[in-house]
Amino acid sequence: MTSDVPTARTTPDTTRALRARVRHLCHGYGIPLEQRARLVLSATTVARAAGGATVTARLDQNALVIILGPATPPDPGTALDLPLPPEPSEPGTVAWRIPLPATTGKAEPVHTDDEAATEAELRAVLARADALERDHRELKHELAETNSGVLAMYVELAERDERLRRAHAAIFRELEDALRPPPPTVAGVELAVHYQPAGEDTPTGGDLYDWFVLPDGTLHITVVDAVGHGVTCTRTALDVTHTVRTLAIEGHPLDDLVRRAARINPDVMATVLLARFDPATGLLHLANGSHPPALLVRPEDTAYLPADGRGVGFPLPGSTEIRTTRLAPGDLLLLYTDGLIESRGDADTDEIRLASTAHRHAALPVDELAATVVHEMHDDVRYTDDTLLLALRYTDTDLPFIGCG
Known part of the structure; x- marks a missing residue:
């Protein structure tokens, strides 16, 4: 299923309007704040490189498609480093396909002030980074405990092998004594x-x-x-x-x-x-x-x-x-x-x-x-x-x- 949503035009002087439009679309369809932050920064970067662009959007089955045009897709070899790379699209346009959440839940508020909205997005990204860092630390801790457990197991096995070796040696000595009068x-x-x-x-x-x-x-x-x-x-x-x-x-x-x-x-x-x-x-x-x-x-x-x-x-x-x-x-x-x-x-x-x-x-x-x-x-x-x-x-x-x- 595909449907159009209202469009907006942006110029180098109205990048704030572009960001506001993208944020509004994301808010309307329940796009998570962290995903929104990546999309806003990527769209702004492409629009500036193109000298202005029109924002259009449509629903394509279970995804929101954000389209910038006219705009030239960034060359993988250029200096553009987009936090959310675009997908292949029609010539002269740049598009992002954002899967819609299964459940919209509580929508993130959209600040009318561009600076406040940017700060909210930054906080979301930082919170995600902090969560990843915590997960990384916990994973390292679990890995260290696992390694410690594995090492302890190897030590135990080595000690068991040594005890078994000594037992075998004692048995063999007794066997030799029995065989060699x-x-x-x-x-x-x-x-x-x-x-x-x-x-x-x-x-x-x-x-x-x-x-x-x-x-x-x-x-x-x-x-x-x-x-x-x-x-x-x-x-x-x-x-x-x-x-x-x-x-x-x-x-x-x-x-x-x-x-x-x-x-x-x-x-x-x-x-x-x-x-x-x-x-x-x-x-x-x-x-x-x-x-x-x-x-x-x-x-x-x-x-x-x-x-x-x-x-x-x-x-x-x-x-x-x-x-x-x-x-x-x-x-x-x-x-x-x-x-x-x-x-x-x-x-x-x-x-x-x-x-x-x-x-x-x-x-x-x-x-x-x-x-x-x-x-x-x-x-x-x-x-x-x-x-x-x-x-x-x-x-x-x-x-x-x-x-x-």
Whole structure:
């Protein structure tokens, strides 16, 4: 619906009349005072730039259309900065389309005095600016409180994560204690172990060991390296160590343990190194299933003690050779997993490094020696893997030195 409203003509000398006409129209149709102030200032600015203009108005559905003409629409690139930009209109005119309020409510008074009307409009604009400033301050305050709450939540979550991390660490330590038994007490023998996981987030793996004294006084040691990482791999290694322990206690010969252990689970795959040491005689027997060889460290030299055999899960598993030697008082035996000699990706070179490192630190107490050797071997880690090192030192000085078999 479109209808015309009375018009008025303004010139540079009658800008007050233009403002009065615009105010009267706004008052008649319930236009808010702040909107009126923007329209009055915009119309006055355009009229002055045009050297005078005629004010016309019409109703277009739910809007009041204020039209100035003749007048040239301001160029977006000119200095005119209108608080209420006009809408596209017919050539030679400038128009503003002001939506009518849903409810007119109490109409703002129209002062006949131009200065009083301008002051009222200014107050309305300032009141609106003050309200926006208050809203801005309240929003900043709410945002600050929200940020504070979020920060407190993050702090609480971080503290909870830390408590959870400590709880997990305690559980893992207990798990490690359960999985890695303390060294048995054997007269004439010093024992130590050092385990280093592949990473802080993987405290358990497939590198496990077991050591116990058989009824005849012989010390039995099992070192297992199950293929893979994580808890599943740990379970595999546990299956092997427990099976070997059961078979050994039942009295099965050393060269038959790996083969029998391989029958337990056909899906299990692990390398195994077995050692039997008699402290009464110094005799050492080694059975191997695809595992890195033991290292014998003596004051004058070092020597690896390989023995043929295939590991659990390998084709034709079992030990095909038993390596026998006799330890002299002061001799040191190292049993380890491949993480110790493959951190740089060259096992042959690292075997040489291990022999040199172990010989250099052979005089240290066995527990300190084990940690020191692992630390030095891992000074440059390119390939992370679980690492296990067991150290055995023969200290019985009452036995004569017979030599290496």
